[in-house]
Amino acid sequence: MTFQTYDCLQMLPIILLSLSGIALLFLGFQKSRALLLPATLLFLVIAFVANFLDWGKTYMYFRDMLLVNNLAMIFTGVVLLSTFMVVSLSGSLADDEDAQPAEYYAILLFSLVGAIMMIGFENLIMLFVGVEILSVAMYILTGSDKRNLRSNEAALKYFLMGAFATGILLFGIALLYGATGSFVLSGIGNYAHSATNAGGSMLLFYVGMFMLLIGMLFKVSAAPFHFWTPDVYDGAPSLFTAYMSTVVKTAGFAALLRILSVSFSGVYDFWWVAMAVVTVLTLLIGNITAVYQASFKRMMAYSSISHAGYLLIGLVGLSQASKPAIAFYSLAYSLSTIAAFGVLMLVARNRPLNAAVFGDQTTLARTDEHYDAFNGLARKNPLLGFVMAVSMLSLAGIPLTAGFWGKFMVFSAAADRGAVWLLVVAVLMSAVGIYYYFRVVIAMYFREGQTDTIRVAPFYRIVLIAATVLTLALGLLPNLFQGLI
Amino acid sequence: MNQFNTFLASFKNLTTAGYLFYGLGLITLISAISVVTAKNPIHSVLALIFTFFCLTGHYMLLNAQFLAIVNIIVYAGAIMVLFLFAIMFLNLKEEDEEAKTNVTKMAAVIVGGVLMVLLLSIFNYAPVGTYNPASFDAKTGLVERLGIVLYSDYILPFELASILFLVAMVGAVMLGKREAGDPHF
Numbered sequence: 001m002t003f004q005t006y007d008c009l010q011m012l013p014i015i016l017l018s019l020s021g022i023a024l025l026f027l028g029f030q031k032s033r034a035l036l037l038p039a040t041l042l043f044l045v046i047a048f049v050a051n052f053l054d055w056g057k058t059y060m061y062f063r064d065m066l067l068v069n070n071l072a073m074i075f076t077g078v079v080l081l082s083t084f085m086v087v088s089l090s091g092s093l094a095d096d097e098d099a100q101p102a103e104y105y106a107i108l109l110f111s112l113v114g115a116i117m118m119i120g121f122e123n124l125i126m127l128f129v130g131v132e133i134l135s136v137a138m139y140i141l142t143g144s145d146k147r148n149l150r151s152n153e154a155a156l157k158y159f160l161m162g163a164f165a166t167g168i169l170l171f172g173i174a175l176l177y178g179a180t181g182s183f184v185l186s187g188i189g190n191y192a193h194s195a196t197n198a199g200g201s202m203l204l205f206y207v208g209m210f211m212l213l214i215g216m217l218f219k220v221s222a223a224p225f226h227f228w229t230p231d232v233y234d235g236a237p238s239l240f241t242a243y244m245s246t247v248v249k250t251a252g253f254a255a256l257l258r259i260l261s262v263s264f265s266g267v268y269d270f271w272w273v274a275m276a277v278v279t280v281l282t283l284l285i286g287n288i289t290a291v292y293q294a295s296f297k298r299m300m301a302y303s304s305i306s307h308a309g310y311l312l313i314g315l316v317g318l319s320q321a322s323k324p325a326i327a328f329y330s331l332a333y334s335l336s337t338i339a340a341f342g343v344l345m346l347v348a349r350n351r352p353l354n355a356a357v358f359g360d361q362t363t364l365a366r367t368d369e370h371y372d373a374f375n376g377l378a379r380k381n382p383l384l385g386f387v388m389a390v391s392m393l394s395l396a397g398i399p400l401t402a403g404f405w406g407k408f409m410v411f412s413a414a415a416d417r418g419a420v421w422l423l424v425v426a427v428l429m430s431a432v433g434i435y436y437y438f439r440v441v442i443a444m445y446f447r448e449g450q451t452d453t454i455r456v457a458p459f460y461r462i463v464l465i466a467a468t469v470l471t472l473a474l475g476l477l478p479n480l481f482q483g484l485i
Numbered sequence: 486m487n488q489f490n491t492f493l494a495s496f497k498n499l500t501t502a503g504y505l506f507y508g509l510g511l512i513t514l515i516s517a518i519s520v521v522t523a524k525n526p527i528h529s530v531l532a533l534i535f536t537f538f539c540l541t542g543h544y545m546l547l548n549a550q551f552l553a554i555v556n557i558i559v560y561a562g563a564i565m566v567l568f569l570f571a572i573m574f575l576n577l578k579e580e581d582e583e584a585k586t587n588v589t590k591m592a593a594v595i596v597g598g599v600l601m602v603l604l605l606s607i608f609n610y611a612p613v614g615t616y617n618p619a620s621f622d623a624k625t626g627l628v629e630r631l632g633i634v635l636y637s638d639y640i641l642p643f644e645l646a647s648i649l650f651l652v653a654m655v656g657a658v659m660l661g662k663r664e665a666g667d668p669h670f
Contacts, residue, residue, distance in 0.1 A: 136653050143660055
């Protein structure tokens with residue numbers, strides 16, 4: 001591989017997203033909010049196109065700061081596509097008196113800059129700044145429903161715990177620098193290779209490595225660093241929960257994949273046991289706790305923990321094959337999660353909680369997000385029922401959906417490394433997953449409920465259909481995507 | 486006894502910087518411990534400010550003048566003033582102390598102790614790099630060098646950090662802005 005260094009304006013997505021975020025802040029001065037959503041979507045499309053301009057080439061930007069290659073472009077593409085879909089589901093913000101859509105959209109675009117930094121970083125400083133941009137944006141969006149106490153609580157919890165995790169991450173980076181004398185990923189990787197061969201003491205390196213991994217595992221909500229996830233995902237507005245559980249997770253795993261494959265592959269024998277333990281814990285806790293949830297949204301939070309576990313399997317079986325596997329899994333997971341949250345938002349909006357039963361509305365969630373809300377949904381709203389059913393099937397990993405191939409590719413990457421016992425746990429836990437994903441399907445198709453016909457805006461409908469069609473297309477023809485990498 | 490003598494001998498052989506380092510280190514540790522043990526939150530904050538000043542001394546010993554000044558301005562100055570404000574607003578009383586159960590305290594002590602033993606043993610065995618005084622560049626850590634590095638090698642993360650601050654500012658204004666119907670303060 002030859003690197004060409006271009007210290008010029010070729011990292012278009014980052015620049016475009018930063019500028020369009022600022023532009024959106026200015027658009028917020030207008031009285032009318034009608035322009036905000038189309039403008040955001042336009043900016044995202046432009047960034048998406050600009051991202052793929054350099055397809056097939058490998059660049060290293062700004063003195064070993066940012067690497068752009070096909071894999072990074074695909075991850076960036078997944079992140080931009082997810083954001084596009086999440087933003088297009090946000091049409092109701094324009095009518096919400098309490099909402100500030102201009103600021104929300106601007107923060108979303110800025111946070112994408114952080115996500116892209118995490119995807120392509122070559123220097124640990126870039127990783128740190130990227131993680132911080134993404135995390136700070138998420139703390140704010142979690143608390144954006146200011147009148148809702150649960151949202152406030154979630155934001156405060158997320159902020160305090162996230163700040164500690166960032167501290168641990170930073171400590172790890174400092175120790176790695178002390179051990180290797182380098183912030184550059186390949187420099188750290190060279191040290192790991194040569195020091196393992198020389199047989200010297202690498203304690204400082206190991207401590208730094210594990211602290212960095214702990215910080216990153218917190219961000220992707222792997223057990224035992226997952227305790228913040230249910231409360232935060234539950235308390236945040238559904239729109240931003242969808243964003244958090246797709247974009248943040250994709251970026252976090254892209255970053256983990258990058259640092260493990262470039263810097264720490266030389267000491268694979270040392271870290272794989274710890275990562276395997278984390279994986280098993282994540283799978284067990286995520287799946288088994290999800291069974292006991294009464295709220296659909298909280299179930300999705302635990303489901304996102306369990307999917308972090310499946311993605312971790314791809315990291316434990318680190319090889320050339322796990323790169324496309326993790327990218328494909330992220331895409332499949334993002335599509336179905338966004339579709340599921342899209343339906344949830346529609347259903348929940350039509351069912352405001354009864355203040356007399358649930359007490360003061362401001363102290364509790366404003367809408368009903370329990371399984372019962374889906375009772376009989378498919379009778380009156382066959383489209384919503386179908387979208388939800390496909391996304392649940394995909395999350396459960398049933399064949400003919402994208403989720404199946406995602407799991408298949410991740411598992412086969414681990415099978416090549418001989419981690420069969422890990423796969424046994426994973427397959428058992430997928431079986432548990434089928435139970436709680438099918439609860440929604442059963443509620444929609446076989447339970448009686450008094451759901452009315454829900455009015456769906458045309459664009460909203462198109463996005464939901466697109467997510468479903470993509471999920472099915474990738475399930476029938478996974479080679480479409482695989483051929484890209 | 487023999488070990489004590491060798492310790493004394495090594496102590497006598499220290500340079501001026503060595504005496505300064507150990508003296509400063511002792512004061513830093515004492516003030517850091519008193520941050521945790523002080524009953525009165527105000528005393529705790531004052532001890533923390535003192536700790537930051539000691540750390541600034543350490544930066545000076547490491548030839549990092551810029552970092553030392555920034556440490557005083559940012560940490561001992563701005564952040565600690567914020568801390569004091571917050572504590573005075575909260576008006577903490579002593580009766581809030583009993584929030585933690587004994588189990589929590591025990592767990593905290595065990596976890597903290599294990600981490601301390603681990604880190605101590607690791608730093609004891611880990612190879613720590615040294616420098617050669619003859620070839621050491623005295624300009625390392627000065628503002629001039631820092632500026633050159635920031636605006637050449639690290640220009641990209643340096644510029645992108647502005648996005649981080651922008652997000653934080655927008656968020657602070659958005660979350661802190663008074664909405665129609667909110668109470669006046």
